Amino acid sequence: MAMSSTILHGNILTPDGWYLGDLRVEKGRIAEITGEPVDPTSNELPRLVPGFIDLHVHGGGGADAMEGYDAVATLARTHVRFGTTSLLATTMTAEESQVREVLAEIARYIDHQPTLVAQGLATRVLGVHLEGPYINPGKLGAQPAHAQVATIEKLDALLEIVAMPLITLAPEVAGHQQVIRHLADRGVRVQIGHTLGSYEDGVAALEHGACGFAHLFNAMSGLHHRKPGMVGAALAHAEYAELIPDLLHVHPGAIRAALRSIPKLYAVTDSTAAAGMPDGDYKLGEQNVTKCLGGVRLADGTLAGSTLTMDQALRNLVRIGLTLEEASHRLSRYPAEFLGRDDIGRLACGARADVVTLDVELNLTAVHVDGCQVSGESHVAHA
Structure with a gap:
């Protein structure tokens, strides 16, 4: 089952562009996205994109x-x-x-x-x-x-x-x-x-x-x-x-x-x-x-x-x-x-926490549906 609160960290693709920070999930929905605008090619942290x-x-x-x-x-x-x-x-x-x-x-x-x-x-x-x-x-x-x-x-x-x-x-x-x-x-x-x-x-x-x-x-x-x-x-x-x-x-x-x-x-x-x-x-x-x-x-x-x-x-x-x-x-x-x-189809507050995590070569490392991890490495800290 999806945990009550989960945090995913990395380069997050939001409707307003890329942010480097944290995406917090609660009860299967995106509760909060915090961070600063970023060019994701400037680092090797995970890329988080919508499912x-x-x-x-x-x-x-x-x-x-x-x-x-x-x-x-x-x-x-x-x-x-x-x-x-x-x-x-x-x-x-x-x-x-x-x-x-x-x-x-x-x-x-x-x-x-x-x-x-x-x-x-x-x-x-x-x-x-x-x-x-x-x-x-x-x-x-x-x-x-x-x-x-x-x-x-x-x-x-x-x-x-x-x-x-x-x-x-x-x-x-x-x-x-x-x-x-x-x-x-x-x-x-x-x-x-x-x-x-x-x-x-x-x-x-x-x-x-x-x-x-x-x-x-x-x-x-x-x-x-x-x-x-x-x-x-x-x-x-x-x-x-x-x-x-x-x-x-x-x-x-x-x-x-x-x-x-x-x-x-x-x-x-x-x-x-x-x-x-x-x-x-x-x-x-x-x-x-x-x-x-x-x-x-x-x-x-x-x-x-x-x-x-x-x-x-x-x-x-x-x-x-x-x-x-x-x-x-x-x-x-x-x-x-x-x-x-x-x-x-979007990583924004209130949307379903459907997230695909990719490495720098765009290999898939994790998938979350309604905040529940279904495959790969998590890159996750649990709050």
């Missing part, structure tokens, strides 16, 4: 979210080891009956997770990211061939089963613009993905209430100077979009172009059961996938999610030129803001 928030994660530790309760428990235990303190369990395209069954299993896990989080055993599952089945059958990527047309009635029924902060769909499918408007009115974040839609389709979706783009550049119509496609709509108009920074899904040059265009571009792993596991064969929904050469692929070579973990995503962003502060925002602050959450 990572992964809004697109299918699996980890050999388990796939579509396998239900036990699998979600496994992926939650796996990803917390790599600094993820909140995540959305992400589904795959499947028959409607299977989607319903999986959502009910995830809801059951969420009901039981507070004890696991409080004991430092798992990351916090915020709810579901429904990726499919309401996508374009011509742009499945690694999704199984069970694409369907969404209706307001179908989505309302699914929303009754489990908390679902995020839904990905293809806006060009007949009727989907109206569905987007309805979901936005209900407070659901809708993002565009697995789409063959045009630039105009993307702009119209944003006007109807869509607010993001799934794994930018991947599984969407690309940019051409006379046919800008869905990528063009994102680069020209988006405030938020998710991107997989494993340096395999997207070239570093394309990442940098997106960083200049989309103010709150944020990182996701799109990780599969293969994350945190050795090379070999795994499941992604009903698909068989193979982990090898640093990636995960279908038998035909199609990229099928990733093996990325959020700590490596942070290091990759720094490697291509971002500062640690900039990279942290894209793993914590912006995904929290995208969900409209101010209790996570």
